[in-house]
Amino acid sequence: MPAGILVVDDEAAIRDLLSEGLRDMGYDCAVASNGFEALDHLKRRQFSLVLSDIDMPTMDGVKLLQTVREAYPDVEVVMITGVVDVEVALRAMRMGANDYLTKPFNLEEVRLTVENALEKRRLVKENREYQRNLEAKVEERTVELVLKRREIEDLYERLQVSYETTLEALAAALDTRDTETQGHSVRVSDYTVVIARRMGVEDPELTEIRRGALLHDVGKIGISDAVLRKPGKLSPEEWIEMRKHPEIGYRILSGIKFLEKSLPIVIAHQERYDGSGYPRGLKGEEIPLGARIFAVVDTLDAMTSDRPYRRALSYETARQEIIRNSGIQFDPSVVEVFLSIPPDDWKAVHGRNPDRRDPARAS
Numbered sequence: 001m002p003a004g005i006l007v008v009d010d011e012a013a014i015r016d017l018l019s020e021g022l023r024d025m026g027y028d029c030a031v032a033s034n035g036f037e038a039l040d041h042l043k044r045r046q047f048s049l050v051l052s053d054i055d056m057p058t059m060d061g062v063k064l065l066q067t068v069r070e071a072y073p074d075v076e077v078v079m080i081t082g083v084v085d086v087e088v089a090l091r092a093m094r095m096g097a098n099d100y101l102t103k104p105f106n107l108e109e110v111r112l113t114v115e116n117a118l119e120k121r122r123l124v125k126e127n128r129e130y131q132r133n134l135e136a137k138v139e140e141r142t143v144e145l146v147l148k149r150r151e152i153e154d155l156y157e158r159l160q161v162s163y164e165t166t167l168e169a170l171a172a173a174l175d176t177r178d179t180e181t182q183g184h185s186v187r188v189s190d191y192t193v194v195i196a197r198r199m200g201v202e203d204p205e206l207t208e209i210r211r212g213a214l215l216h217d218v219g220k221i222g223i224s225d226a227v228l229r230k231p232g233k234l235s236p237e238e239w240i241e242m243r244k245h246p247e248i249g250y251r252i253l254s255g256i257k258f259l260e261k262s263l264p265i266v267i268a269h270q271e272r273y274d275g276s277g278y279p280r281g282l283k284g285e286e287i288p289l290g291a292r293i294f295a296v297v298d299t300l301d302a303m304t305s306d307r308p309y310r311r312a313l314s315y316e317t318a319r320q321e322i323i324r325n326s327g328i329q330f331d332p333s334v335v336e337v338f339l340s341i342p343p344d345d346w347k348a349v350h351g352r353n354p355d356r357r358d359p360a361r362a363s
């Protein structure tokens, strides 16, 4: 389809010359004798280009230019001017005209100017189209990325759940072999979290501490049944074997990336505040906070849970024992936080993971 060009001039001779010349060049041409008529044409059909005289009696070319720029941004405007009007023509270009023709002109000049103007229009349109496509593409990719991110977050979440389930299964297996009661490891890890939170510990440290508490006795895998399950007191040699369990646990878990920060709790969970614990005899704050918290709740849980050889002791008895050992076995600041937590809160945690004696083994 040939490009539509609107010729606007109050002089009929110029209009005819231009329109006939442009038709010969193959353009689809319409004519108007002033700005108002021109706007009428623009309303009725599409044009690519307006060739407009500047000096016209009703609605001059500059006014027409302004209107076309605002209402028809896709239509290019080339101004036609007498020699004396070059100043005006330049002003018109600053206002958005594409080019100008100076009278008198020859048709070859007209042809070149029109071709340039149409070419410029084509490039502008193409560029705009490209931008639009680009924006659509960016939008499309953004949506894709958001969806991908959600998918990854979801996978991560599921991976974490799967980690937790595996760890809890492992801890439950350990509990059964060691104390013949289940739930101990999960309870001490829950208790540890209660105190750690109160002491201002947040994730990811909170999760690291919790996992350390959950797996504290994993090293007992390496202790023989003869020692681990011996009903009476251990001999000095048996104690030496038993006391290796924190280091065995450390070795078993080292190399597991997501447990790496929980290792300090596993290796230090038998340390005592006064330095009389093992394996390293760490003292006070040399013992990681998670292990200092663990020591208190391990005693609490051991005393308030049923054992094959005795029934659970009361919370009050455990509390007195913990107070008695503050500053000796336990960090006084942890004991203080422990004491600030109402007994019912502890009982609630215990209730979520009750002792489940293995009926086959219970005497």
Ligand SMILES: [Fe+2]
Pocket: 216, 217, 245, 269, 270
């Ligand atoms: Fe232990």
